[in-house]
Amino acid sequence: MKFMSDFDLDLFVLGAGSGGVRAARIAAGHGAKVAIAEEFRTGGTCVIRGCVPKKIMVLASRFHDAFDDAAGYGWTLSTKPQFSWPALIAAKDKEIGRLSALYRQNLERSGVTQYQSRAVLEDAHTVKLLADGKTLRAKNILIATGGHPVIPHIPGAELAISSNEAFDLKELPKRILIVGGGYIALEFACLFHRLGSEVTLIHRGEKILRGFDEDLRDELMLAMAGEGITLKMNNTVAKIEEAPKGCRKVHYISGDDDEFDVVFFATGRAPNTSGIGLDNAGVTLKENGAVKVDDKSCTNVGHIFAVGDVTDRVNLTPVAIREGHALADTLFGNNAWTPDHSLVATAVFSTPELGAIGMTEQDAREKLIPVDIYRAKFRSLKHTMTRRQERTFMKLVVESKTDKVLGVHIMGEDAGEIIQLAAVAIGMGATKKDFDRTVAVHPTAAEELVTMREKVNVPNPGGAI
Template sequence: MSKSYDYDLFVIGAGSGGVRAARLTAMGGKKVAVAEEYRVGGTCVIRGCVPKKFMVMASDITHQIEVAEGFGWTIEKASFDWPKFRDTKETEIARLSGLYNANLSKAGVEVINGRAVLKDKHTVEIVGTGQTVTAERILIAVGGRPFVPTFPGSDLTITSEEAFHLPELPKRIVVVGGGYIAVEFAGIFAGLGVETTLVYRGPGILRGFDDDVSAHLTREIERHGIKVVLSAEHTAIEKTETGLLNRLSNGMELETDVVMFATGRVPYVKDLGLENAGVALNDKGAIKVDEYSQTTADNIWAVGDVTDRVNLTPVAIREAVAFHETVYKNNPQTVDHTNIATAVFSQPPVGTVGLTEAEARKVCPGEVDIYVANFRPMKYAFYGAEHRMLMKLVVDATTQKVVGCHIVGDDAPEMIQLAGIAVKAGLTKQQWDETCAVHPTAAEELVLLKEKRVVEQLP
């Protein structure tokens, strides 16, 4: 380290990406500090993936009771204690955050509790302390924050961040949005016995996902008791003596106890001092980076959601590893952001990897073959439930490579992790078909799909 700097590397943000980069660099013998204004662990551990998955697990018990009764069990009394669950969840999150802190310390990273802002390309100020430090290199990994549009009454809403800490469960809730966070929390609240309405301004939920996935999931979440209102958005929310009155653009009025907005997340760049260091934003308001995560300042990099590339925790971690390899090990690495498997923990859940049918028809040079199975899994057929499962393969007809795989139904996230390997490897439909089925499973349909879906040609 040059004697003119306090640190070799200063990391702003102790989420999954920032923590990984800090640890690797410190273990490589460099002097490293990381600043975090809230709690070490970031969005995923503190207010995202991890606590949300606990909530999904808790809320799915309602469905499992339904299944149990279908299989002959008698459940005489079942009740849910929200404060007990909430507090137990918080204890576990605190434990995980403590592990992150401990691992940073073991690696030799100095953890600074406070908000860091850039004063120039080598200088960082810890807000409210008067402390400034310098670093040869800086990594920005501050993630994103929920976005709520401004309209009359928008201040009466909550976001996913407040939903984790509600003092009590509401009897009624309106969840606004059509993305994965919205459909996940709609399923959570419905499963916990809350009267749930999902409002989305678009024509179909999960915009950007395969159209069949969107349509199938809509039908399934309605079977789970969620009321879905599409092509509508809020014009106002008014506080009444009995709750919150939601006025929608389609003329509907809904009264509820809580309104949760899940209308997207934006990079957390406000008042970060980027202009002081010559760090530019792209046209979407994210930090502009090249393929090696380097910003427009030659000594500053950025990884994770603040760059708005692929906003997933495992991607942020891979970007952090690539940063470390490139900058500190003379081993330039980039991250391939294509064919990344992902899951939506809706109820039922979604697993997807690769191209949607619409995308494939645009980018594949020739025809596209579509294979679809829509069926009742044996668990539900046994007792006459109507829950159905969707499996879909998108195949480039010219190369016969499976370029997309989409699943909606129980265990879809577990299946898509392995299906993602096959799609990433570029395996052909024949190779999928040559794989022997595991019976009896729902997953076996992935290697048994034989009939192509016929697409009618427009005149």
């Protein structure tokens, strides 16, 4: 099927991350002539310096617990386990290289032309490749350039690192300060702690993980503090100075100070929209620099689209993939559809892990929806045999009138795996009775989701119980 008319291409994609690659491959599969440009490495943030290397490092860190827990099951290690940071980084780099190559191979097999270059819009249909100055005319253009970590403008900020550099540190820091209270900050705090660093997490808010259920936020803070991570809430960094032996002296807004080997800011990300010619094409941006799009991922310029973190909608890799797929199907596959951003499951790969889908209890009460709350907190069977005091926590938010399960919130081992299937049930509109009549798989932690029977007696909007 041929789509192209007076253009070189049916679709040009700026950025070969998860969303851009999916859109390019699906569009090419529908018969469109597609090209994609990437100035760094194919795979984008998730594959190269995000989800995948982060999860690899998380898994590496959890062996610390596994070796310790083994004694409770009769295992005796003849020598103390030794960890090598350089070996982990080398293994991580090898896997990332393999995945990046696989992305390139899949694009090639799909018939997508690939350019290793920064691409800039010269006008609404013309793209210039800065590597060689070549210009291409595209009927449709997709902006999928993702985002980048932001370090606050404070004195000494140049002495700190972001998540980009954290994946490639030459050695494991003995003392590390992590600034932030979101996914990235918590995941790195937990993994560095288990790999052997002395970790301090500082956050300007009272609690971590804004937007998550309050119980989940509280439980994770208790777990992290109980494992030995120092938490400094309602505080942040005012200034960083060089200290002897390559250390960093950190001055807090509270007035005190401390020294660390590494200061790591995980305080947010910004969309990559600067310097790619969006103004030349007349594309409208939001106040924060993100590309403004409608529910079909279309900008104010009818043939220019944007997906993924560059739009600052739901900044998760699977969401970017669905946005890219939907766009390609809509433009070239005679199958118009839009992703649903209203019900997206998520996981935080801290240790213990979090999984969440749907409304929090606070969401429901703010919307004056009467709800029944079910909670369970227990020590899993695994840890009845170990010295670890880790607890699993599960919570259901159920609409009182309809019995519909509005939200599921989990903390514990494999929470991310469990929440994936819980998301299927929630997406289908499952009720508490549906959960109750499901036979439990025993002995598992997940069985608590279908065996919780007692409501937590908490006040509902308007004073009803």
